[in-house]
Amino acid sequence: MYAILDIETTGGKFNEEGITEIAVHRFNGTEVVDTFISLINPERPIQPYVSKLTGIDEKMVRTAPKFHQVAKRIVEITEGAVLVAHNAPFDYRILRTEFRRLGYEYQRKTLCTVDLSQRLIPEAESHSLGKLVRSLGIAVSDRHRANGDALATLKLFRVLLDRDSSKSIFREIMRDETQGELSNRQLRLVESVPDQTGVYYLCSKEGDILFLDNSSNMKRDVNQHFTGEAKYSRALRKLTREVRFEITGSPLLAEIKAHEEARQNRPRYKRKRKKRPVEPGSRLQVNGVQYTLNGQDLLVLDKGRETGERCAFWIRNEELAAMGFFQLNHQINNIHILENLLTPVRDSKGALRILQGYVQERRVQEVIELQPPTLG
DSSP states (O other): OEEEEEEEEOOOSTTOOOEEEEEEEEEOSSSEEEEEEEEOBOSSOOOHHHHHHHOOOHHHHTTSOBHHHHHHHHHHHHTTOEEEETTHHHHHHHHHHHHHHTTOOOOOOEEEHHHHHHHHOTTOSOOSHHHHHHHTTOOOOSTTSHHHHHHHHHHHHHHHHHHOTTOHHHHHHOBOTTTTOOOHHHHHHHHTSOSSSEEEEEEOTTOOEEEEEEESSHHHHHHHHHHOOSHHHHHHHHHOOEEEEEEOSOHHHHHHHHHHHHHHHOOSSOOOOOOOOOOOTTEEEETTEEEEOTTOEEEEEEEOSSTTOEEEEEEETTEEEEEEEEOOHHHHHOHHHHHHHSEEOSSHHHHHHHHHHHHHHSOOSEEEEEOHHHHO
């Protein structure tokens, strides 16, 4: 028996989040035999970015039941079942935290459809829920609401059940009731990392970089390393003694920086990189506008780490020559000042390919055309 689960939360400080909505579908492998869906009053503020993503605000949950009022129903509908969720360690941690606040030790076996899909559909371009179900032709509605995501997970789970005919992979990946829990040391490490865009570094007790990657939410991804059941996650969980990070603001700068530093530091455990089809090196399409790089130098501008700051990517001679941050407008107008502020890029051709792939999918703030003679 399985309990397909999705939870929406308030966001906020790690291990202090509250549940705003929950959906559980009890599934016997053939059909859904019971369902529970409810908004929940978290009794704590909902972060603005969460309300924007989910559409759930404090007014909506003001009259909703509190967790202690639905706790018994959650225990009953999940009794004797394996919890199944997309990123199950997150949902399981949140549930256990809420029950612990009530003085109850809630324990269930768990299956993560991220882990399952990585094993059973390794060829997928992305294993995020939205992109994965779309690639499988699964109809989805009401994304980022508990029931919409729970139903998407249920449909995905049916596909995964069919693919694992021997159920051997299910048995390998299923986690015991206490798996996925962080030690006090790991909790402190996760808590030290902000939920912002940047590059994070998992380091050994000797200070060597074991793993590094870019992320739009560094806290979330570090937590996933410590709770994941992939072979490299188990190794990182054992060896990591320090987590360092650098906030970038710009996802593009974070991606290029991670690429550069992985080449330079050669960490023991490798990142799985997204491959993007890119235009030939002499062309660049940014925000729907086509630029020719042959004889034309560009500054691509994106957001920075704080208000009033931006980052710049200097494309020169069909390479990404330098990148970095600036604050004052006159620094853009005086190219020699800007040149001193920016950091040269080592793998300039590889970095340009990353930039080309990125701007084909996402917008940046601005592009400034420069004449090569001005740059000296």
